[in-house]
Amino acid sequence: MTTEENNLILAAQKGDTAAFEELIYKYDRNVLGIAYSYISNNEDAKDIYQEVFLRVFKGIKKFEFRSEFSTWLYRITTNVCLTYRSQKKRYAIASLNEEINSEDGETQTLADTIADSSNTDSRAISSEVSSHIEKGLEKLSPQQKLVFTLKHYKGYKIKEIASMMNCTEGTIKNYLFTGTQRMREHLQDFLHND
Numbered sequence: 001m002t003t004e005e006n007n008l009i010l011a012a013q014k015g016d017t018a019a020f021e022e023l024i025y026k027y028d029r030n031v032l033g034i035a036y037s038y039i040s041n042n043e044d045a046k047d048i049y050q051e052v053f054l055r056v057f058k059g060i061k062k063f064e065f066r067s068e069f070s071t072w073l074y075r076i077t078t079n080v081c082l083t084y085r086s087q088k089k090r091y092a093i094a095s096l097n098e099e100i101n102s103e104d105g106e107t108q109t110l111a112d113t114i115a116d117s118s119n120t121d122s123r124a125i126s127s128e129v130s131s132h133i134e135k136g137l138e139k140l141s142p143q144q145k146l147v148f149t150l151k152h153y154k155g156y157k158i159k160e161i162a163s164m165m166n167c168t169e170g171t172i173k174n175y176l177f178t179g180t181q182r183m184r185e186h187l188q189d190f191l192h193n194d
Helices: 003-013 017-039 042-062 069-087 119-138 142-152 158-165 169-193
Strands: 099-101 107-109
Touching: 003 017, 003 042, 017 042, 017 069, 017 142, 042 069, 069 142, 069 158, 119 142, 119 169, 142 158, 142 169, 158 169
Parallel strands: none
Antiparallel strands: 099 107
16 A cells, blocks of 8 residues: 555545545546446446445445555455345346337337348357356356456456455365356357357
8 A cells, every 4th residue: 555545545534535535536447347347237336336435435434454455445345246236136138029219209129220230140149148158157156256257357366356355265266166167067058059
C-alpha cells in the first residue's frame, strides 16, 4: 500500500467523502470486472458493485491495515458475489418468437430483427459457444465458479484468489481443479453432440 493510499483510507475513516470517492475510483473497474465475470449480466454486476462499495463505506472505519486495502476490498467483492446469486432469481431468456414493438410502431418477432448477413452464422456460433460456456459455469458451485472466473477471466494468481476468498491456496486449487474438470466434461458433451 502506498502512502497516498494510506492517507486516503485514514481520511475516509474520518468521514472525508472525497477521499472515499478517490478510493472507489481507484478500484471501481476491477470490482465491476470481477462482478461481471462472475454474474455475466451488466445490471446484476452493477448491483453487486453498488453493494460492495456500500459495504466498504459502512466498514471502512473497521479497516485495520492488517492486509492490503485491495485484498480487503476484493474479499468483500467475492463475498457479495457469492451471496448475490443465492438471493437473486435468474432472468428469463427472451424467446426468438417473442413479439416486440419496433421503432416505427409495428409488431415483429425478435427473430425478425436479426440482420440477414454473412456474419449472422458466425455470430450465432459464437453466441452458442458462449451460451454453452455460461451453462457450464452455472453447473459449478458458487465457489468453483468464482475461482474459475477470477483465474481464467480476470487473470488472478492462486495466492491472490486465496487471499480474496480468505481460504488456503490448497482450497483454491481444489476448487479450480474440480471446476475445470466439470467444465471440461460439460464442453466434451457439447462437442460430441455436434
